[in-house]
Amino acid sequence: MARSGKFWKTESTFAYLLLLPALIFLIVFMFYPIIYVFFMSFFKVNKLAELVSFSGLANYSYMFSKPEFWQIIIRSCVWTALAVAAKTIIGLIIALLLNVDFRGRKIARTLTIIPWASSVPISAMIWQWTYNNDFGLLNYTLQSLGIMSSPPIWLAYPRSAFFACLWVDIWCGIPFMALVFLAGLQAIPQELYEAAEVDGAGSLAKFRSVTLPLLSGVLTIATLLSILWTFNDFNVIYILTTGGPGTSTDILITYIYKYAFQYLRFGPAAAMAVITFAILLVVSIIYARSYFKRGEIL
């Protein structure tokens, strides 16, 4: 701006100085590792994670030629799409309910938060026990309420294990969605609803013409965040099934980990990490853009 050149210079030097410790830390433990993984993906790597020789695109072509890898890519997409859709819809329903002014609303809101407040790895362990076929209370309850007469042995078969993991991921993500939407709903001015009522709009019309359009900003940003988190969900799958039976419940993120630390095949794991990084980068840039469009922090 219209500041004197010298002051501007010292002020910005001071700013960089203050940022330096944090940046050094980020460089050493995040940017350098990312670059190193990128580098690694073009090398033959031994079981001790040491680089042996340059191998060009061999790691990539190895992964791309594996049908299993493509299955996992598809599964990661299905996983993310289904979970995000479910979280968004259920979250929106809960937010609409919590937006009604009823007695006990505060308590209901607090209780809704608990799955988010809880530690994901520990929740996953609790769910593992809940899913237990012989002694777990889930199948017992489903049976005794007559919801399912013969519920599956959830974690034993590929399909049911996938949905069991998917549900735990959804369950973890619902509270955040509900709370963001609730905050969004409460920011909608009451006059708009009154105006719509004067125009003779019913509940559904009010929802369509007032609530949804005004919620679209929150909806976009929450959905993008949810996509990133769901795609990155390591804990739920690793703890519930370790991607098993076989690799039938693996998504990209758990598959990379298994490839590296169970199979000790660091080269292909690095190649997959680079691919995943590229996917995440694109989505997070979209997130950052919509964040800055709404926010006024800068």
Place this chain on the structure above:
Amino acid sequence: MKKKNFNYYLVYPAIIFILVVLLFPFLVMISTALKPLEEVYATPPHWIPQNFTLANFSDVWFKYPLGTYFKNSLIVAVGTTVLNTILCIPAAYAVARLRFRAKSFIMYLFLIVQMFSPVIVVISLFKIIARLGLLNNLLSLIFTNGVFTLAFAIWLLSGYFSSVPKEIEEAALIDGCSRMQSVVRVLLPVAMPGVITTVIYTFITAWNEFMFALTFITSMDKRPLTLGLYNFVGRWTVQWQYLMAAAILALIPVVVLFMFIERDLVKGLAGGAVKG
């Protein structure tokens, strides 16, 4: 006053249904933690313990190394928080208060960086940690958790700093305070709720972390809670009542702390979209 129509009374059954679904595993956890072994393995299972017991809580504490796990988690969470706060306050101050060319780039970078999965870098991080001689050392978890919470912590805190009017510090400067004094004596006390939110956020994230611990920690006496309990499932396969008792003890502190910051987290993550 809102009119109480038919819809109003429909809210209760819906909310109760949702809460039962959301709290289902926690009900299972409590039920199991209060049962003696024979009841845990009764078929068919039942919800209400018939021979109610609290022995699992003392057993898990005295017969199993839960105390060690707690201590390790505490070391990691406190260490991460201290490290993070030291790095975060100056950086957030710079972003909130100073002008510099790369500011929007850096803010953009911080926002994107918090979305990266640790799994992407864990392969090379493993090598770095090994080279630093930090494998099976709690410092490895303090560093890695620190870096993965740093970007969002700076982001949260700088938002708080920006919301404090600049004039307060300028007045302090005019009164003869140094810049350092204006920050320590004026800005930080006013922005204290923000500092506390950032501290709690970092503490909880480090407390809950699992993947780095799984990768870097090899010996039992260094395991934090999440990893300790995970290995519990493998080693003492049959003792679910102990795991559930341990889970209750491990969850209480984080769930309580989380309730203090949940509104700030929602605001910080969704930005201007939920202003108000």
